[in-house]
Amino acid sequence: MRIGITGGLGFIGTAVGREAQQRGHEVIVFSRKPQSPPEWAVECRVLDMTEKPALNLGGLDAIVHLAGESVMGYWTDAKKQRIRDSRIPVTEAVVDAMKASPDGPKVLLCASGTGAYGHRGDEVLTEKTPMGTGFLADVCRDWEKAANEARQILGARVVLLRTGMVLGQGGAAWPMLKKIFSLRLGSRLGDGKQWVPWIHLEDEVGLILHLLETPACKGPFNLSAPHPVTNAEMTQQIASVLGTTTFIPTPAFGMKLLMGELASVVLESQRAVPQAALDSGYVFKHSQFREAVASLV
Numbered sequence: 001m002r003i004g005i006t007g008g009l010g011f012i013g014t015a016v017g018r019e020a021q022q023r024g025h026e027v028i029v030f031s032r033k034p035q036s037p038p039e040w041a042v043e044c045r046v047l048d049m050t051e052k053p054a055l056n057l058g059g060l061d062a063i064v065h066l067a068g069e070s071v072m073g074y075w076t077d078a079k080k081q082r083i084r085d086s087r088i089p090v091t092e093a094v095v096d097a098m099k100a101s102p103d104g105p106k107v108l109l110c111a112s113g114t115g116a117y118g119h120r121g122d123e124v125l126t127e128k129t130p131m132g133t134g135f136l137a138d139v140c141r142d143w144e145k146a147a148n149e150a151r152q153i154l155g156a157r158v159v160l161l162r163t164g165m166v167l168g169q170g171g172a173a174w175p176m177l178k179k180i181f182s183l184r185l186g187s188r189l190g191d192g193k194q195w196v197p198w199i200h201l202e203d204e205v206g207l208i209l210h211l212l213e214t215p216a217c218k219g220p221f222n223l224s225a226p227h228p229v230t231n232a233e234m235t236q237q238i239a240s241v242l243g244t245t246t247f248i249p250t251p252a253f254g255m256k257l258l259m260g261e262l263a264s265v266v267l268e269s270q271r272a273v274p275q276a277a278l279d280s281g282y283v284f285k286h287s288q289f290r291e292a293v294a295s296l297v
């Protein structure tokens with residue numbers, strides 16, 4: 001297959017591109033900056049929101065759309081606007097580009113997040129569970145709606161990648177967790193009862209390629225391991241694997257003072273399970289949090 005990847009030079013995109021190339025696919029990377037392609041891609045094309053269409057999807061069989069401003073950082077109004085603007089209008093631009101290229105892709109895999117479910121306590125969340133409320137849930141709803149236009153208007157196969165916290169070398173979460181815990185500053189956040197949907201980078205990549213290569217797969221998929229952990233379990237297991245101790249628990253108000261609205265990402269509970277992925281026959285390499293963390297150390 002000829003596969004385009006927006007955000008293809010980012011954390012997940014690079015890992016997906018490398019593995020796709022290893023499996024014999026041809027990879028075309030899209031970036032906002034013109035540049036030469038990495039060794040695993042055949043071409044690098046530009047994603048330019050000032051142009052119409054914003055990207056050239058000619059000759060592609062599928063597009064994996066991962067581009068988006070990082071949600072990490074202090075959520076000022078301007079940051080929140082960038083988080084939205086880099087997702088909804090850019091996804092609309094991807095669908096417009098699909099419309100504009102008759103020889104373009106008929107398959108769209110679009111990033112989304114388990115944040116789509118909002119704050120849900122102990123409720124088990126499958127892809128059949130209605131979406132929730134809150135800033136990230138609202139962004140995900142509009143993001144997925146924009147992607148679904150490709151199905152409604154073009155009859156394309158659309159897959160929505162509702163991803164949890166991705167654990168891998170070089171990504172946002174694991175290097176930060178490792179550093180904090182190595183300094184013995186890792187601590188339970190809030191009451192620690194909130195569920196954390198997580199996935200090892202190998203499964204994030206394996207599952208994205210499984211969804212790409214399996215024509216029957218469409219609609220939303222939770223990209224999270226079969227066994228989510230609570231924040232308290234996560235804290236204890238990381239400390240145990242790294243052979244360190246934990247700091248005194250950080251109360252929710254402290255997190256909010258420190259991180260502002262971004263604290264919702266670590267304080268809200270999403271007990272997401274990958275029901276659709278398991279039903280589709282995907283076998284996880286890393287199902288248990290402790291083993292997944294140990295594999296990264």
Ligand SMILES: NC(=O)c1ccc[n+]([C@@H]2O[C@H](COP(=O)([O-])OP(=O)(O)OC[C@H]3O[C@@H](n4cnc5c(N)ncnc54)[C@H](OP(=O)(O)O)[C@@H]3O)[C@@H](O)[C@H]2O)c1
Pocket residue numbers: 006007008009010011012013030031032033066067068069070071082085086090111112113114163164165166167171172173
């Ligand atoms: N990593 C996770 O734990 C996680 C969890 C849930 C969901 N996701 C979602 O999965 C996708 C990929 O995540 P990632 O961790 O690989 O992200 P990443 O490393 O930050 O890469 C995202 C890429 O998007 C492009 N980008 C950044 N800001 C942009 C903007 N304002 N407008 C347009 N493009 C922009 C950049 O590519 P160029 O500079 O080359 O244009 C960047 O390399 C994101 O949409 C993210 O929300 C990730």
